Amino acid sequence: MIKAILACDEDWGIGKDGDMPWPHNPADLKWFKENTTGGVVVMGKSTWDGLPFKPLPKRENIIVTRSKQDISITDYQFVKFADIKQKLLEFKETKDIWIIGGAKLIEGLFDIIAEFHLSKIKGIYDCDTYLPEKFIKEHYLLKQSSKLGEVSFDVWCKK
Numbered sequence: 059m060i061k062a063i064l065a066c067d068e069d070w071g072i073g074k075d076g077d078m079p080w081p082h083n084p085a086d087l088k089w090f091k092e093n094t095t096g097g098v099v100v101m102g103k104s105t106w107d108g109l110p111f112k113p114l115p116k117r118e119n120i121i122v123t124r125s126k127q128d129i130s131i132t133d134y135q136f137v138k139f140a141d142i143k144q145k146l147l148e149f150k151e152t153k154d155i156w157i158i159g160g161a162k163l164i165e166g167l168f169d170i171i172a173e174f175h176l177s178k179i180k181g182i183y184d185c186d187t188y189l190p191e192k193f194i195k196e197h198y199l200l201k202q203s204s205k206l207g208e209v210s211f212d213v214w215c216k217k
């Protein structure tokens with residue numbers, strides 16, 4: 059199953075100026091690490107560019123781009139958007155696949171995303187990048203919700 063995992067604020071904002079909009083959030087980062095370690099993380103080129111440390115350790119890192127040919131380096135690889143769905147078939151039986159953003163990549167891969175795992179960060183952070191709240195609410199059902207401190211963790215499943 060292919061799942062997306064992101065954090066968003068109360069307005070479904072996910073990014074600002076190429077970075078995360080809120081202060082360091084240990085609960086969210088712990089949740090992200092626990093879920094994705096050992097799996098495949100797939101991200102858009104802008105998300106990759108904004109990572110403070112890369113590649114993300116103990117995970118296969120796949121970066122989606124239009125502008126480069128497919129390139130494979132020891133611990134991460136660039137894949138053209140046109141090839142990404144085929145590429146993910148290689149891992150489907152053996153590893154968890156997590157689409158980790160940003161918004162452009164999510165919008166391009168809606169047809170293969172079975173679940174959204176969203177940490178909802180308290181507050182509104184004047185973002186410039188958003189998840190499409192209306193689309194997700196129309197096409198996915200909120201199946202599970204739990205809370206740790208001020209962060210709630212929601213799982214939305216495709217209807």
Ligand SMILES: NC(=O)c1ccc[n+]([C@@H]2O[C@H](COP(=O)([O-])OP(=O)(O)OC[C@H]3O[C@@H](n4cnc5c(N)ncnc54)[C@H](OP(=O)(O)O)[C@@H]3O)[C@@H](O)[C@H]2O)c1
Pocket residue numbers: 063064065066071072073074075076077078101102103104105106108122123124125126139158159160161162163164165166167187
């Ligand atoms: N809160 C969170 O959980 C979270 C998670 C991830 C990212 N973010 C934030 O989100 C922002 C970045 O998101 P974004 O939406 O601007 O960019 P993005 O999706 O990370 O990356 C966009 C780039 O990826 C490639 N790409 C993605 N989708 C494509 C498609 N459908 N077709 C062709 N190429 C595609 C293109 O690369 P080329 O230009 O190289 O062709 C495109 O310019 C940053 O602020 C980041 O910090 C937040």
